[in-house]
Amino acid sequence: MRTPARVVSRREACRRIVAVTTTSAATSVAPRRWTTADDDLARAAAADDAASFYAEWSYSKPSDVVPYVERFAARGDPASVLRAYDDFGARFPSYKLGAEKAKLYGDELAAIDPTTVIEIGTFLGYSAIATAMRFARDEARLLCVEYEERHAEVARWAVEYAGLADKVTVLTRAGSEAVGEAKAFVESIKGVGAGTDVLFLDHAKERYLPDLKLYEDAGVVRRGTTVIADNVVYPGAPGYLEYVDTAAKRYETRLIDAMFEYDQVWKKDWKGTPKDALSVSVRL
Ligand SMILES: C[S@@+](CC[C@H](N)C(=O)[O-])C[C@H]1O[C@@H](n2cnc3c(N)ncnc32)[C@H](O)[C@@H]1O
DSSP states (O other): OOOOOOOOOHHHHHHHHHHHHHHHHHTTOOOOOOOHHHHHHHHHHHHHHHHHHHHHOOOSSGGGHHHHHHHHSOTTOHHHHHHHHHHHHTTSOOOOOOHHHHHHHHHHHHHHOOSEEEEEOOTTSHHHHHHHTTOOSTTOEEEEEESOHHHHHHHHHHHHHTTOTTTEEEEESOGGGOHHHHHHHHHHHHOTTOOOSEEEEOSOGGGHHHHHHHHHHTTSSOTTOEEEESOIIIIIOTTHHHHHOGGGTSEEEEEEEEEOSOOOTTSTTOOOOOEEEEEEEEEO
């Protein structure tokens, strides 16, 4: 008869592995060799962890993430909300920026020190929280444009739970329909005729280029604006990189390499995480 699997969380399994390694190092004993028994333990831990996770949590609509965040993240602590999103997103399909890119993107924001950021494509608010938590200026504000109401309402909830509601506004709108509101948002903070400091593109890939042109034509993107775009290598945004290429003399552009953010191991034809990049383009 099969012994019932003991529920060992992924974290506990990792702690045990670290404990074996660090104990060995501290006592100068040669590290124990990793054995197939350890493999079995790790596999069982992962399977048990997954089974207990799915027994407790389901995901059939965006708002299903809310009780998970409430359980595992502290109100008013944005980093804990992002960690809860990452843990939930490791088990269910999720289209968030992810920890690696959020760090890279956040470092760019810190260097720019923006007063206004406009984001197109907000999903459940992960990158919105990652943005607002990096604001250094009290007056800094983020305008999010997300066209699916069921995403936008969770994003609003998450931003409020993270304690960032006074810094972030989420519009339910297509990027192409929010140009006027984006212009008014920037001008209300920076004055008439000003452009946004940052435009972040993370929505439908085929809309990056046409929407960027709309924001340029309206003067929301102008000389000095930094446009940061996700997924420009994988899956790629048609025509976008050619348009912002430094050689075309509209923008000065560099790419920041990062792995594609969605863990898609549940897909039958999954072949590993592809390489991707964020592009950072300063309007000339
Ligand atoms: C990749 S997800 C965004 C992830 C988000 N930035 C984050 O890090 O959590 C793309 C989102 O863009 C939204 N979207 C797609 N096309 C859009 C458009 N034309 N205008 C506004 N939002 C759009 C989708 O509904 C989806 O929520």
